[in-house]
Amino acid sequence: xxxILREGSRLRLRRAELTDVDYICTLQEExxxxxxxxxxxxxxxxxxxxxxxxxxxxxxxxxxxxECVGYLHVTGLLLASKEQEWTHVIIGKKGLGYxxxxxxxxxxxxxxxxxxHRAWLDCKDYNARALHLYExxxxxxxxLIRETxxxxxxxxxxxxxxxxxxxxxxxxxxxxxx
Numbered sequence: 001x002x003x004i005l006r007e008g009s010r011l012r013l014r015r016a017e018l019t020d021v022d023y024i025c026t027l028q029e030e031x032x033x034x035x036x037x038x039x040x041x042x043x044x045x046x047x048x049x050x051x052x053x054x055x056x057x058x059x060x061x062x063x064x065x066x067e068c069v070g071y072l073h074v075t076g077l078l079l080a081s082k083e084q085e086w087t088h089v090i091i092g093k094k095g096l097g098y099x100x101x102x103x104x105x106x107x108x109x110x111x112x113x114x115x116x117h118r119a120w121l122d123c124k125d126y127n128a129r130a131l132h133l134y135e136x137x138x139x140x141x142x143x144l145i146r147e148t149x150x151x152x153x154x155x156x157x158x159x160x161x162x163x164x165x166x167x168x169x170x171x172x173x174x175x176x177x178x
Contacts, residue, residue: 005058005109008178011061011098019121020057021045024045025072034092036130069098070098073088076102081118083118089103103134118163121162122159123161124158138168138176141160145158
C-alpha cells in the first residue's frame with residue numbers, strides 16, 4: 001500500500017514505489033520538462049525508491065482517479081540543519097493549477113510533518129513559468145549562479161529560491177497555505 005504523505009482538495013502526495021519509476025523517467029524525459037532539469041538515471045530512481053532515507057521520490061496524483069500528474073524529488077531529509085532541497089518539481093498535466101496545489105502540499109509536508117527549517121531549489125533563469133510558480137508560492141530569490149550548467153553546448157544560469165519555516169507559517173496564518 002502506498003504511503004500517503006499529504007492530501008489536498010484535488011491532489012495527494014505519496015511516496016514513490018518501484019512501479020512508479022517508468023512514469024518518473026518518462027516524465028523527466030518529456031520535451032516540456034527535459035530542458036529544465038538534470039535528469040536522474042533509472043538506476044538512481046530505483047535506488048532512491050528502495051533504499052533512500054536521505055532523499056525521496058514523491059508522486060503527485062489526482063485524489064479521485066489516482067492518475068499520476070507529477071513527480072517531486074526531495075533530498076536533505078536526514079540533515080541536522082533541517083534543510084530540504086527540492087531538486088525536481090515536475091508537473092505533467094500543466095495549466096490546471098496542479099503546480100500550485102502540489103507546492104502547497106509539499107510545503108505543508110516539509111514544514112509541518114517533517115519539521116524542516118528551510119527548503120530551497122534552483123531553477124534555470126529562463127524558466128519563467130516555474131519561477132512565477134515558486135515566487136507566487138512564497139519562495140524568495142536568494143542567488144543567481146552564473147553559467148553553472150552546460151546544456152547542449154551552452155552554459156546556463158540557475159536562480160536559487162528558498163523559503164524558511166517562519167515564512168511558511170506566516171503565509172499559513174495569512175490564509176495563503178492549505
